[in-house]
Amino acid sequence: MRVRLSALLLAFGIICASAQEEQLPALDNPHNYMKVLAQKAALPTLQGDEKFILRESWWSGNMEPGKAKLIQVQLFRRNSYQFWLAMPSRDAEPLINVYDSEGNLVPSESFDFEGKNIVSTMVQPEITGVYYIRVSLKTTIENPQDWAVIYAYR
């Protein structure tokens, strides 16, 4: 338990360079906890020469089994964008996909993580414009799931 808490705090500390001076998010808030899970998954991508830059803006909510939600974002050509979706249950098998303004699925590179409750997708938009991030939850899970999406660009 101590190791898990340390892991959480260390991961968050790396992301927020000045974490000591700031209020840490209330981790008893399930959405904040999901956000931190997503940030942990994103960490390797946010370091190194080819790193992505994490935006402070994020989205969260609660989702019924088998349902989907759409997030509207403006993306810019020549940039790459990566989105991470986290949910609490390891059986959640969430999905995250990007659609263009006509509703067409955008080719992406998808990533999954140990535990199966965090997924990520990377896109390189061919045109500048509005896109839709579709987050969804498999139908066979029993309980609704809290979720959080973070994103980064380079």
Added chain:
Amino acid sequence: MMSRLSLFLVVSVLGSQWGFSQEAPVKIDLEDPNLVFVPDSVIPIPLEIFASLDKMGAQDWGRQIESRDFRVDTNRSRTAMLFGLVISEGFIGVQAEDKESVRRLGRDVLALAQPLGVSSEVEVHANAIINGAGRGEWENVRQELDKTRQTVINKMKENRDEQLVALVSLGGWLGGTEALASVLRDNYSAEGSDLLNQPDLIKQLKSDFNGLPKRARRGDLFTQVSQTLEHLESLMRSDDSGAISEGKVIEISLATRNLVEAIYES
């Protein structure tokens, strides 16, 4: 240390692949009334847009830095837009790696935070911006600017000042768009002009602005905001080739500049 870090970072990438996810529908009907949209809109920060432009070649961002003075009055709507504008100027300063302009911005942020009721939340970030700029730690300054913007928005939501949130976002977008249009005007390329193709984003900003209570957008300045957004909506739309003409880029540059100056000077 590495193994300890690996232990801590329990999340590891199992694999990745390019292509389409098999479970995801290949097409969705965006007009489907059963679709559920997440209401929170995220406005791109200037650096996100500048990053794309810089991939086409180095730009002279230093030319976009302007030292503008402002007077804080009792109009909180204007102050909120000014706040967004000042943050966007900070992003331009970071892009240009201009220490003095970013340090000045840190002080401006503090001056504007007080009438908006977000001083204590902003102070730590503003100091980090000023100190980071002094040391040339641009990555930290960029992060602190984004944090400042987000912290202020979160606090305003907490204070039930939603109308101010929309105006901070609008000011930030306006400042970034003014700089982008100015760079493209000075060094036009059809390829780069597509970054100004933002009709849906403007529609959203316009809708957010028009949805504000009338008391929050009373006066000549806000009439100008409304008219400029209307004008920009018709300009910031690419043609069949995917570009925005040089003439339109010049118009966008003028319209955004006039509005920015009006916000500073009113």
